[in-house]
Amino acid sequence: MKGITSIAIIGTGNVAFHLGKAFFDKGIVxxxxxxxxxxxxxxxxxxxxxxxxxxxxxxRSDLILICTSDDAIESIVSQLPIxxxxxxTSGAVSLEKFKDFKDIGVFYPLQTFSKERAIxxxxxxxxxxxxxxxxxxxxxxxxxxxxxxxxxxxxEQRKKYHLAAVFVNNFANHLFYQAKKYLxxxxxxxxxxxxxxxxxxxxxxxSNPEDAQTGPAKRNDLxxxxxxxxxxxxxxxxxxxxxxxxxxxTYNQHD
Amino acid sequence: MKGITSIAIIGTGNVAFHLGKAFFDKGIVxxxxxxxxxxxxxxxxxxxxxxxxxxxxxxRSDLILICTSDDAIESIVSQLPIxxxxxxTSGAVSLEKFKDFKDIGVFYPLQTFSKERAIxxxxxxxxxxxxxxxxxxxxxxxxxxxxxxxxxxxxEQRKKYHLAAVFVNNFANHLFYQAKKYLxxxxxxxxxxxxxxxxxxxxxxxSNPEDAQTGPAKRNDLxxxxxxxxxxxxxxxxxxxxxxxxxxxTYNQHD
Numbered sequence: 001m002k003g004i005t006s007i008a009i010i011g012t013g014n015v016a017f018h019l020g021k022a023f024f025d026k027g028i029v030x031x032x033x034x035x036x037x038x039x040x041x042x043x044x045x046x047x048x049x050x051x052x053x054x055x056x057x058x059x060r061s062d063l064i065l066i067c068t069s070d071d072a073i074e075s076i077v078s079q080l081p082i083x084x085x086x087x088x089t090s091g092a093v094s095l096e097k098f099k100d101f102k103d104i105g106v107f108y109p110l111q112t113f114s115k116e117r118a119i120x121x122x123x124x125x126x127x128x129x130x131x132x133x134x135x136x137x138x139x140x141x142x143x144x145x146x147x148x149x150x151x152x153x154x155x156e157q158r159k160k161y162h163l164a165a166v167f168v169n170n171f172a173n174h175l176f177y178q179a180k181k182y183l184x185x186x187x188x189x190x191x192x193x194x195x196x197x198x199x200x201x202x203x204x205x206x207s208n209p210e211d212a213q214t215g216p217a218k219r220n221d222l223x224x225x226x227x228x229x230x231x232x233x234x235x236x237x238x239x240x241x242x243x244x245x246x247x248x249x250t251y252n253q254h255d
Numbered sequence: 256m257k258g259i260t261s262i263a264i265i266g267t268g269n270v271a272f273h274l275g276k277a278f279f280d281k282g283i284v285x286x287x288x289x290x291x292x293x294x295x296x297x298x299x300x301x302x303x304x305x306x307x308x309x310x311x312x313x314x315r316s317d318l319i320l321i322c323t324s325d326d327a328i329e330s331i332v333s334q335l336p337i338x339x340x341x342x343x344t345s346g347a348v349s350l351e352k353f354k355d356f357k358d359i360g361v362f363y364p365l366q367t368f369s370k371e372r373a374i375x376x377x378x379x380x381x382x383x384x385x386x387x388x389x390x391x392x393x394x395x396x397x398x399x400x401x402x403x404x405x406x407x408x409x410x411e412q413r414k415k416y417h418l419a420a421v422f423v424n425n426f427a428n429h430l431f432y433q434a435k436k437y438l439x440x441x442x443x444x445x446x447x448x449x450x451x452x453x454x455x456x457x458x459x460x461x462s463n464p465e466d467a468q469t470g471p472a473k474r475n476d477l478x479x480x481x482x483x484x485x486x487x488x489x490x491x492x493x494x495x496x497x498x499x500x501x502x503x504x505t506y507n508q509h510d
Contacts, residue, residue: 159486188416193420195366213429214367
């Protein structure tokens with residue numbers, strides 16, 4: 001079994017750049033890059049010693065890797081050559097949507113990517129699924145080139161990881177946003193929170209969030225809770241009240 | 256001006272342990288330790304080459320540092336010798352409560368402490384306030400022994416930093432808790448989220464939370480938002496819906 005030695009990349013977002021470059025660095029041939037944004041497609045192609053494909057329906061490669069947003073995947077798949085071997089990188093899109101396709105799978109990295117930041121993929125969980133076992137194993141072997149946290153996960157499991165990721169990344173980030181916005185409004189120094197943000201996560205990596213919880217809601221300190229809620233208005237106030245209530249329930253009622 | 260060269264520590268929580276040990280390491284004499292939990296008081300005293308004081312009303316030291324929970328501070332202050340020089344470490348307690356005291360101030364570290372984790376205090380913001388300028392300067396000089404992020408902040412400013420800290424620490428930690436609880440319930444591997452949690456914060460330290468935001472709510476991807484909300488129930492569902500709504504408002508209505 002030769003395995004996958006060449007990949008065509010579809011998409012020019014952060015996932016496309018990170019995976020394309022990572023595969024290229026591991027000796028995989030990036031045969032073609034396709035993207036609606038031609039400037040970015042050329043940039044990625046240059047990075048991977050590849051070239052930009054003019055259209056979808058004549059991509060030829062051991063694997064076509066779709067790194068686009070969720071809502072574009074179905075339409076792209078329908079435009080690819082019928083005998084293509086395909087994978088996509090989405091956390092939320094069920095493989096069931098493509099049950100008529102013989103050779104399609106999922107290659108989902110459980111990480112947030114920014115174009116300008118290098119990520120150590122070696123530690124990033126890569127969740128693999130495919131419509132047939134042969135492709136699943138090929139995708140697993142391919143993933144193993146990049147990471148030591150490769151695992152098979154069906155669509156339901158993958159969706160659940162994705163949902164948990166929304167909590168720890170998207171929602172945590174939004175709390176950081178609200179804190180920054182508040183301090184900016186009050187002409188205070190957002191940078192003062194940086195050591196605390198770092199420690200918040202580092203503490204958990206060595207312990208767990210249940211034991212790491214502190215603060216007025218954990219202590220059910222009603223006086224401080226009331227005072228702090230009154231310092232806020234609008235959505236930040238709603239967020240304050242709901243999360244405080246949820247923490248109080250967690251530690252005082254064991255619901 | 257001799258400054259503060261000896262400190263009595265009141266309290267045996269994480270702040271007491273971290274500050275007591277840090278001052279001791281910088282050559283400050285920890286003259287006494289007082290705490291309701293006698294075993295912990297002895298542990299801290301041993302750590303700082305100090306001894307355990309039997310009661311509050313005969314503590315003698317250049318400074319009495321109250322490292323207890325917010326609601327204990329007032330009662331402790333009222334029991335101290337009337338001519339004491341006092342500071343407390345709370346973020347939320349206004350100095351105004353103690354306006355009848357000549358020599359009282361605040362020494363607030365903007366950080367979360369765990370007993371078992373060493374913290375590099377050098378980077379931790381220490382917020383200083385006092386009822387008189389002389390004590391404020393003494394506390395500033397004392398703080399400067401430990402950190403290069405020492406700043407004066409009045410009670411209002413300190414309360415605002417504390418509230419922002421609740422968002423980035425207490426609330427973020429609760430999101431991590433909810434994600435872990437969910438994955439545990441679904442028999443999935445919580446450890447898979449660790450690289451993502453780390454990157455979530457590291458990304459922001461080099462950028463800012465507004466630019467770092469990703470996910471279905473940011474993209475206003477209604478299909479995924481609906482599907483994910485349906486995967487949840489109870490408080491986690493309420494949290495999902497409120498935070499998603501708040502993110503949508505942030506990026507789509509610029510409210």
